[in-house]
Amino acid sequence: MDRITRLKIVNGVSGIKSANLIGTRAGDQTTNLAVFNSVVHIGSNPPLLGFIARPQTKEVGHTLQNIKETGEYTINHIHPEFTKQAHYTSAKFERNTSEFERCGLTEEYLGECKAPFVKESRLKMAMRFMEAIPIELNGTTLVIGEIVNLILPDGAMADGDLDLEKVNGVGISGLNSYYELKKIAYYPYAEVTEVPEF
Amino acid sequence: MDRITRLKIVNGVSGIKSANLIGTRAGDQTTNLAVFNSVVHIGSNPPLLGFIARPQTKEVGHTLQNIKETGEYTINHIHPEFTKQAHYTSAKFERNTSEFERCGLTEEYLGECKAPFVKESRLKMAMRFMEAIPIELNGTTLVIGEIVNLILPDGAMADGDLDLEKVNGVGISGLNSYYELKKIAYYPYAEVTEVPEF
Numbered sequence: 001m002d003r004i005t006r007l008k009i010v011n012g013v014s015g016i017k018s019a020n021l022i023g024t025r026a027g028d029q030t031t032n033l034a035v036f037n038s039v040v041h042i043g044s045n046p047p048l049l050g051f052i053a054r055p056q057t058k059e060v061g062h063t064l065q066n067i068k069e070t071g072e073y074t075i076n077h078i079h080p081e082f083t084k085q086a087h088y089t090s091a092k093f094e095r096n097t098s099e100f101e102r103c104g105l106t107e108e109y110l111g112e113c114k115a116p117f118v119k120e121s122r123l124k125m126a127m128r129f130m131e132a133i134p135i136e137l138n139g140t141t142l143v144i145g146e147i148v149n150l151i152l153p154d155g156a157m158a159d160g161d162l163d164l165e166k167v168n169g170v171g172i173s174g175l176n177s178y179y180e181l182k183k184i185a186y187y188p189y190a191e192v193t194e195v196p197e198f
Numbered sequence: 199m200d201r202i203t204r205l206k207i208v209n210g211v212s213g214i215k216s217a218n219l220i221g222t223r224a225g226d227q228t229t230n231l232a233v234f235n236s237v238v239h240i241g242s243n244p245p246l247l248g249f250i251a252r253p254q255t256k257e258v259g260h261t262l263q264n265i266k267e268t269g270e271y272t273i274n275h276i277h278p279e280f281t282k283q284a285h286y287t288s289a290k291f292e293r294n295t296s297e298f299e300r301c302g303l304t305e306e307y308l309g310e311c312k313a314p315f316v317k318e319s320r321l322k323m324a325m326r327f328m329e330a331i332p333i334e335l336n337g338t339t340l341v342i343g344e345i346v347n348l349i350l351p352d353g354a355m356a357d358g359d360l361d362l363e364k365v366n367g368v369g370i371s372g373l374n375s376y377y378e379l380k381k382i383a384y385y386p387y388a389e390v391t392e393v394p395e396f
Contacts, residue, residue, distance in 0.1 A: 003243070005358075010242040012360025013323060013348060015275055016369040016379055017239070018213030040238045041215070042250060043336040044208040045201070052240060052248075077213055083383050085396055091388035104396025125211060130335055135342065137328060138241040142340055144333065150211060160203075161372035162210025171214040171369055171379060174359035178383040181214055181369060185281050185376040190289040198283055198302025 016171040019078040024066035033099040055139035076121035214369040217276040222264035231297040253337035274319035
């Protein structure tokens with residue numbers, strides 16, 4: 001199998017991936033925005049989210065570099081009406097180009113967070129950097145942060161879970177394909193004594 | 199905010215999560231199957247996937263325990279017709295109860311892998327355990343494995359990406375809600391010189 005086909009298949013087989021934009025600010029104040037499909041829940045108490053940062057090079061890695069410099073970042077959900085803008089933040093722009101401006105998304109500042117939020121996003125979080133754990137196997141990094149502020153739209157919860165159909169969430173397969181979400185089932189917390197007969 | 203509401207919200211805000219069943223075998227040959235919503239792409243060369251294992255207790259953690267004992271496991275996509283069976287594998291059964299039997303899913307053996315696959319799943323992988331990285335912040339573990347065998351259905355690829363609508367993939371929000379996927383957009387690899395004007 002050639003390198004590109006292998007890369008595309010392996011990027012898809014984990015299943016659907018979350019679709020988020022991570023906003024940061026460099027020490028020199030330039031803002032940065034990048035699409036990430038690897039944001040993952042680490043724990044609820046304290047409220048921790050992680051994401052996988054690729055091996056750092058001169059061209060790639062402004063997000064992690066900024067997070068380490070400033071200690072803060074934002075995570076912003078992507079919605080169907082701006083998947084195209086979000087996708088093109090993945091181009092390797094120079095560090096002094098702001099993806100907000102180049103890709104047609106709007107900076108927003110909320111609370112005490114100095115990192116930029118995405119105004120177009122309806123579900124977003126201010127994050128405090130906690131730890132960068134190196135993954136020696138391939139030079140990537142698991143970046144973990146704590147949620148310090150959460151902006152949720154009205155009516156976002158259903159059955160006690162965040163309803164990703166109602167808030168118009170999207171998912172990503174591989175690196176290039178975007179999906180809408182349609183809720184099909186809800187099941188309660190699975191107690192051993194309440195498991196149905198199958 | 200009470201503990202349960204906080205837990206449910208924090209479990210949802212990362213966005214849509216992958217829906218997989220992880221199959222393992224204990225040293226004493228008992229099979230184990232558990233739903234995981236944290237499988238994440240780590241890298242393509244070598245082909246690595248990770249998942250987050252919760253803090254290990256007597257009741258919780260059979261999957262990681264088995265993986266460490268035997269060095270192998272399977273990752274199996276969940277499809278809409280068996281989300282209910284998949285969900286109830288999360289009940290805290292005794293270690294000597296096989297979730298396959300109790301939850302109505304079928305063990306399957308493919309190639310040299312001694313861990314059980316899920317017959318009902320159309321996209322599945324044999325995994326070789328590579329590394330368990332402790333996350334000191336909350337006692338969870340990032341478990342990384344290499345894909346050693348991949349079973350893909352015919353016609354699974356579209357635009358060079360795995361088409362998760364065609365293969366009837368599902369996603370999870372929070373811990374209890376399941377979603378179907380509808381492809382809405384595909385964009386090419388984002389070259390700086392080919393970024394549209396926004």
